[in-house]
Every structure is written in structure tokens, then in C-alpha cells.
Amino acid sequence: MRTAACITAQPEITKSERFDAAKLPVTLRETQNANVPAIDFYRAVGFGLEGVDLSYYSNVDKLAGEVAVFMKRKLEADEE
Numbered sequence: 001m002r003t004a005a006c007i008t009a010q011p012e013i014t015k016s017e018r019f020d021a022a023k024l025p026v027t028l029r030e031t032q033n034a035n036v037p038a039i040d041f042y043r044a045v046g047f048g049l050e051g052v053d054l055s056y057y058s059n060v061d062k063l064a065g066e067v068a069v070f071m072k073r074k075l076e077a078d079e080e
Contacts, residue, residue, distance in 0.1 A: 010062045011078075015031060018034050021025060025074060025075050026072050026073065026075060027072070027074050028043055028050065028070060028071070029058070029070070029071045029072075029073075030056070030068050030069070030070050030071075031068075031069055031071070032066045032067070032068065032069065033052070033062070033066060033067050033068075033069050033071050034065075034066050039069060042071040042073075043071075045073070047071035047072060047073040048071065048072060048073070048074035049069070049070075049071060049072070050070040050071060051069065051070045052068060052069055052070070053068040053070070054067050055066050056068030
């Protein structure tokens with residue numbers, strides 16, 4: 001005989017609260033591939049290429065050749 005699982009309501013938390021609770025050791029930034037000054041800045045302060053997303057923006061942006069670029073930087077212990 002099966003019994004129904006009891007599901008309790010969980011309070012909603014914000015993305016910021018989830019990030020803080022997780023104590024993630026990295027920070028992630030997103031910019032368009034056409035935003036060369038931003039990419040240069042992120043690289044200069046220690047970010048590396050994490051990935052690209054061809055469908056992150058609208059179809060118009062995709063047709064123009066613009067895609068999302070994700071940059072990641074590991075945080076040092078004193079930055080966490």
C-alpha cells in the first residue's frame with residue numbers, strides 16, 4: 001500500500017540569499033561577445049572564459065552574431 005508523501009511549504013528565498021547560503025567560491029559574469037571592453041576588463045582582473053550561450057539573447061541578437069559570454073573567477077579566501 002502506498003502512502004502520500006507529505007509536502008510542506010517552503011518560504012521563498014531570493015537568488016542572493018541562495019548564493020549567500022551556498023558560500024560559492026566563484027563569481028560569474030555575463031556579457032555580449034561584442035562588448036570587448038568588458039571582456040578585456042574581466043580578463044584583466046582575473047576572470048577566465050567559462051562558456052557561451054547561443055540562445056541567451058533574442059533571435060535578433062543571434063542573427064546579428066551576438067551571443068552571451070560567461071566569465072568566471074575563483075574567489076580567494078579573503079574575498080569570500
